[in-house]
Amino acid sequence: MKKTFGKIKLKGLAIIFTLGLLFFPNGTTTVFAAEVASGNGWTLDDAGVFTLTEDIPYVEGQPYEWAPYAEQIKEIVVAEGVTEIPAIAFSSYNGVNYSQLQKVTMSSTVKVIGLSAFADNPTLTEVYLNDGLEEVKNVAFGGAGFTEIRLPENVLWYSDVFYNCDNLVSVTIPAGSRWEGANAQFYGCDNLTYVYIEEGVDTIPFTFLNACPSLKYVWVPRSVTTIQGTPILDGACIIGYKGTVAEDYVNSPTGEYNHLVFHAIDGDEHSYGEWQTVKEATCTENGLQKRTCDICHTEQTQEITANGHVWDDGTVTQKATVDAEGIMTYTCTKCGATKTETIAKLGQEPKDQNDVSQSPKTDDYSNISLWMMLLLVSTGMMLSLNAKKKLS
Ligand SMILES: [Zn+2]
Ligand SMILES: [Zn+2]
Structure with a gap:
């Protein structure tokens, strides 16, 4: 919990803790954040939170007012209403060192982040x-220490914005990203491994991913129609669609020179992992399983056939009597579903037609009468034939 005491200025943690104990003698751990410094368009509290509250102009050769407090700043919050972070505002350079800066949060009103605004803060x-x-x-976040960062859509990126961000492992380039200048956007990002370029980006600019020695996979959507020279280093796998510039690029002299490999999202050569159950099959309903390509993350799904019920030995739920049939109830050991069968009246044979052992016995008498019938019919036919011959 954090509370700011408006304009009351308190200096030193000792005073704050004393006040804290005064208000909460039972040892509640509430710590009051108190302003330790402020100036034209900014404040800094004792928790190291710096708030930028107004647009501040960049004046060449003149340090910002807050520069003497740079080493106390742990977090920068940009207030609503601020539209621009001025050039080199929070850059560790020229003897100013933001050595504790960990977190930066923009407000919804920010339109522009200036040249080297947060540069060289590992x-x-x-x-x-x-x-x-x-x-x-340019170089706005050069040398920063994040492992990932969410980029908003429709931003115009100048050159080298993420230059030498050595902890960055993966990044997604969203729709509407555009490029200005020479644009070695991720130049020298030592650990950058995965780059997902989303549908809605049309150009991969010049030297975009140069000097990224860990680069393994680059997703290139159908919307990319231009790949400017040598953006991708040795041996990387370009993941894209057949018949697009991504495939052409891999097969071009540049692509061959850089030993690029093409993996088609719409191709047949995927590297699928194990099947994973999405939905279990039940006794009566099919289930679903899927597997995912290790390289391009394309998913394949397949139905799992329903298992069918597993019936128990059955329980007599109504005994048969001489006058009434009984009922045998079977229960599925998996799902609890039931089915019933009729038990024949006592002293009678069961009615089930399908069960051969239960069908009525055919004794010798009935056989004999059948033969006698046949004999009579054939004799009759012969007699009538003879009669017809005589007549003709
Ligand atoms: Zn694949
Ligand atoms: Zn069942």
């Missing part, structure tokens, strides 16, 4: 960019 591991962001200038 401790910066959490950055939350806002939807509605329009432009991010």
Whole structure:
């Protein structure tokens, strides 16, 4: 829990803890965040949270007012209403060191992040960019320490924005991403392994992924119609669709020179893992299982045939009498479903026609009478034939 005491200025943790104990003598752990410094368009509290509250102009050669407090800043919060983070505002450079900065959160009103605004802060591991962001200038997050970052759609990215972000492992390039300048966007990101370019991006710019030695997989959607020279390094696997520029690029002299491999999302050569059950089959309903390609994450699904009931030995739920049939009830040991069968009246044979052992016995008499019938019929036929011959 955090409370800000408006304009009351408290200096030093000792005072705050004393006040805390005063208000909560029972040892409640509430800590009051108190302002330790402020200036034109910014405040800093004793928890290390810096809040930018107004648009501040960048004046070349003049340090920002908050620069003397740089080493106390752990988190930067941009307030609603701020539209631009000015150039080199929170960059560790020229003797100013944001050595504790871990987290940056933009407000919904930010449109522009300036040149090198957060550059060279390897401790910066959490950055939350806002939807509605329009432009991010050169090297804005160069050398930052995050392992991932969500990029908003429809942003114009200048060059080298994520230059040397050595902890970055995977990144998704969303729809509407556009490029300005030479654009070595992820140049030198030592651990960048997965790059997902989403449908709605049309160009992979020049040297986009150069000097990324860990790069393994790059997804290229159908919407990409231009791949500018040598964007992808040695041996990477380009994942895309047949007959697109992604496939052409892999098969081009540049692609061959860089030993690129093409994996077709719409092809037949997937590297499927084990089947995973999505829905279990029941006695009466089919289930579903799926497996996923290790490389392109294409999924294949398949039905699992229903198991059928497993009936128990049955229980007599109504005894047969001389006058009335009984009922035998069977229960499925898997799902509890039941079915019934009739038990014949006492002293009678069961009625089940399908059960040979229960069909009425045929004795010798009935056989004899059948033969005698046949004999009579054939004799009659012969007699009538003879009669016809005589007549003619
Ligand atoms: Zn695949
Ligand atoms: Zn069942």
